[in-house]
Amino acid sequence: MRHSHALQVGPVAFRLGSEWRQPIEALKQLYAGYPAPDGPCDFTVRLEAETPWRRWLRPAVAIRGDYTLPDAVPMALAHGLLAAEMGMNLQMALGQKRYLLLHASSVERDGKALLMTGASGSGKSTLSAILGEQGWRFMGDEFALLDMDDGRLHPFPRAVSLKNQAVLVLEEIVGGDRFGPVLRNTPKGTIRHLRPNEEAVARMREPARPVLILFPQYGRGLQAAVRPVGQAEIFVRLTQASTNYVALGEPGYGALCRLVTGTPARAIDYSSTEAALTLIDGLWGEFA
Amino acid sequence: MRDAALLVAALREPRSAERLGAGEWTSLISMARAESLMGSLAYRLQGLALPEKVERLLEDARNDAEQVRRQALWEAEMARRALAPLGVPVLLLKGTAYAAAGVSAGLGRSIGDLDILVPRESLGKVETALLGAGWEWVKEDAYDDLYYRRWMHELPPLIHRERDRMIDVHHTILPLTARSTPDASALIADSVSLESGLRVLSPPDMIVHAAAHLFADGDLAGGLRNLWDIDRMLREFRTRDGFWSSLGDRARLHQLGREVSRALRLAEDLYGTPVDRRLAGRRASFDRLFKRRLLARNGWGQTTDKPLRLAFYARSHWLRMPPLMLARHLWTKARK
Structure with missing residues (x-):
């Protein structure tokens, strides 16, 4: 071409x-x-x-x-x-047939990974980008790659796809030269891409063991809250968040079972970035 | 990379792949995926000394092919259970048949829909049984539906509402409007029973069907894969007693002698397939065009040679129906 x-x-x-x-x-x-x-x-x-x-x-x-x-x-x-x-x-x-693909963001600290998944608008992408600027290693905001043999998550640090309000939030935190052009009137509104920082790129071949799964939910005026999630629900939500779960057959099922049974998970509700970060901090201290 | 010769070379002579550079591998993989030959290639190259990254990609492709095979066989079993009470012979065709019969053409092969063949007089019963077991119509168009039922060699496609898998129910192997009329009852009479009770075509008929599918129906899209099937089957079946003469007999019986000869010549030319000289016949002037059409894909996986593709597309319609009927068909389709 x-x-x-x-x-x-x-x-x-x-x-x-x-x-x-x-x-x-x-x-x-x-x-x-x-x-x-x-x-x-x-x-x-x-x-x-x-x-x-x-x-x-x-x-x-x-x-x-x-x-x-x-x-x-x-x-x-x-x-x-x-x-x-x-x-x-x-x-x-x-x-992709080597890894179980989860539509989720992930960040790492001390060799341990935090996995966040949820519907579009839940804030998983924005939160991972912010954490990536605050002492965590950004691993990816779109797909997390679960190794079906050893259960570790592989980074997939593509540019973060920031939408609408999230563009403004990250522009406050990050310097200008890491942003792509502002793309207006896309099917998903205004989009601006952010290149992950040097650490994220330099360590892109370093997998990490997942130790906490979060299902964030953003809502204006939503009371900050942490809720337990049952394993069956986690399993079903993760199959829905996977694009290749069905295609992988039994190995994918096995890997997902091990992830769900071996990793604590919580749902968190929040209405501001600060609230979310506080909740994540607390849960990380508890489980990691 | 101007055509798919690289892919053909790797399939024909796997050791040639050991000399490829990174860029050529990327091209080879794109071409193999575009031609639905990635799984076949991955098995063909198994055991060679290849770069680690290539080895990983090929291993993924083999695992994927294994999963595809398992799903296809399960789908066949689902159809078997739905149709067993009818007591009619049910033949598997194409990819699922190769997998179920354990022939080498099935190794790594891509498999899409489930294709089965049943006696024409049982079509109604079969249709009712499938609808009762969770399959549904895909097309809800009166013209298309009527067209299928009056002129095609299969029912309009059905899809299973839970498993989301398609089934094509054939009663013969070419459209009724095609130039040749294969003997459908002979296909069934000579078919071979598998352990499950499902049946597959006899070895010569399998090859005749593959040749018919390649040269008497359709525009040669995916042709390299179909020709690879033929290569694998010829190599596997040729050592059986009287194979070549029965292949010749069956080809004549089904009025597909020309197609089978052409398949033999092109398989020999592209894949180095050992063939029976008399049955393959003399090279025809059009062979060159067929070959060019089969190879019309570049190293980015893009189709090339638009005019030739268009010509073969037009040919596929020409083969499928007489001129007046074609005109009426295109007119109706265009007005929709």
Whole structure:
């Protein structure tokens, strides 16, 4: 393809190709400092014109690759970086078969990992990004990779995808040069990507043992609270948070059982970042 | 990487892969995934001295193929249970058949829908039994439904409401409107029973079906995979007594002699398959185009050679139905 770039994120290597220059340039800038793959790539992502003339005329970026969703809606070229990110997510969701993939964020401290999962808007992504700036090692905000053999979590520190209010929160904390361009009017509103800090990138090949699972829930005016969650519920919620649980069959089931039975879990309600951080601090002291 | 020759070379001569660089591996993997040959390739390259990263990717592909196989066999068992009370022969076709029969073409093979074949006169009963066991219609379109029932060799696809898996119920192996008319009752009469009670086509008929699927139906999409099936089966079955002559007989019986000969020639050309010279026949001028079409994929996994692909797409419709009917079909489809 005309423009391309290869990227190592945790244990996974991507090859990205594009018919346009812009998405690849944006990607190179956002992922500056990331290592190049030291061997073949796990997945290929292609950003192609939906039809030949859509390369120039109202450019429409179709997200394709080793794995492709047949009915995916093409994106505007201005959102090319987002298309590249979605393309990598798609390969992982459909093609990753080595790790049990959990739609969750994770951070690490003292070799132990905190796993946070929840619906979109729960704040798991924002909280992991904030913790990553406050003494924790950021491991990932989108996917946590559970090793089915030894139960450890592998980092997958892609750029954090910040949405709407979360952009402002992180802009307060982090310096400007780690942010990608502001992408307005995407299907998910305003999005701005944040490159994880140097430590997160330098230690991207270092797995950690999960010691606490949290299900955060954000709500305006929601009373700060910690609630127990039964193991059956944790199990079901994690199967729903996994994109490849069914495809992995028995090994995936076994790995998830071990994670659920071996890791304490709590649901937390919060209405402000401070409240959430206080709760996390307390629970970490209790369980880690 | 302008065409899929790299993939064909790795399948044909696995040791050639030991010399590949990182970039070539990435291309090879993308092509193999695009052609649904990743699992087959992973088994083919097993045991070679390969870079650690490659070894991991191939191991993942083998594990995945094993899971795909297990799911496919389970789905076949579900259909068997649903249809057992009817007492009609149920034949597995294509990928599930290879897996169930334990033939080497099944090793690492991708398997999508469950394809079965039943006697045409039992279609109604079979349909009712499947609907009663949790399968549902996928298409709710009157024209498509009627089209399938009147002209196709299968029922409109059904999907299971809980397991989300599709089943294609065939009563023969080519559309009724195709140029050739295979002898469906002979397919069933010669079929082989498995331990489960399910049946598979006899070895020569398996190959005839694969050749029909490749050259008499469809636009050759996924053709490298189908031709690989044929290569594996020919290598496995050719040592049996009288195999080549019975393959020739069955091909003639099903009016698919031309397709089988072409399959033999192309398998020999691309995969180095040992074939019977007389049955393969002389090289035809179109062989070159078929070969180019089969290889029309680049190192990014993209399809190439648009005009040729389009030509084969047009051919697939041409083969499928007579001109007047084709015109009417396209007209109806376009108005929807």
